[in-house]
Amino acid sequence: xxxxxxxxxxxxxxxxxxLTVIALDRYFVITRPLTSIGVLSRKRALxxxxxxxxxxxxxxxxxxxxxxAYVPEGLMTSCTWDYMTFTPSVxxxxxxxxxxxxxxxxxxxxxxxxxxxxxxxxxx
Numbered sequence: 001x002x003x004x005x006x007x008x009x010x011x012x013x014x015x016x017x018x019l020t021v022i023a024l025d026r027y028f029v030i031t032r033p034l035t036s037i038g039v040l041s042r043k044r045a046l047x048x049x050x051x052x053x054x055x056x057x058x059x060x061x062x063x064x065x066x067x068x069a070y071v072p073e074g075l076m077t078s079c080t081w082d083y084m085t086f087t088p089s090v091x092x093x094x095x096x097x098x099x100x101x102x103x104x105x106x107x108x109x110x111x112x113x114x115x116x117x118x119x120x121x122x123x124x
Contacts (some may be wrong), residue, residue: 001070002063002064002070002079005063005071005078005079006061006064008079008080009080009081010060013059013060013101014053016106017052017055017056018052023108023109023113024112025040027115031115031119056101063081063093067092068089068090068093069081069082069090081093
């Protein structure tokens with residue numbers, strides 16, 4: 001159950017962070033085309049992706065060390081982090097997880113695509 005929940009958390013969070021990285025890349029390429037030429041090399045892209053995986057690993061590991069937990073949910077057929085227990089530790093982890101792994105990337109993506117939309121609209 002813990003491995004299943006850990007993998008679900010790690011891969012789910014990493015997909016959100018990867019979408020954020022893609023949005024940032026598109027933002028710089030479209031809104032600042034001259035400054036982005038030659039900036040992103042293959043090596044730098046690998047470092048950025050490694051950073052995304054390490055960031056999500058940082059947020060996926062705490063339940064193994066006592067900050068929240070991975071528990072069965074619903075009909076006890078799947079597992080996820082414990083968001084139902086109302087202890088301060090579990091609530092803090094859940095809130096930080098939502099802010100740092102969901103809302104922050106979401107707002108970055110929304111800002112990037114809003115700026116891309118404005119840049120494209122201003123060229124027409």
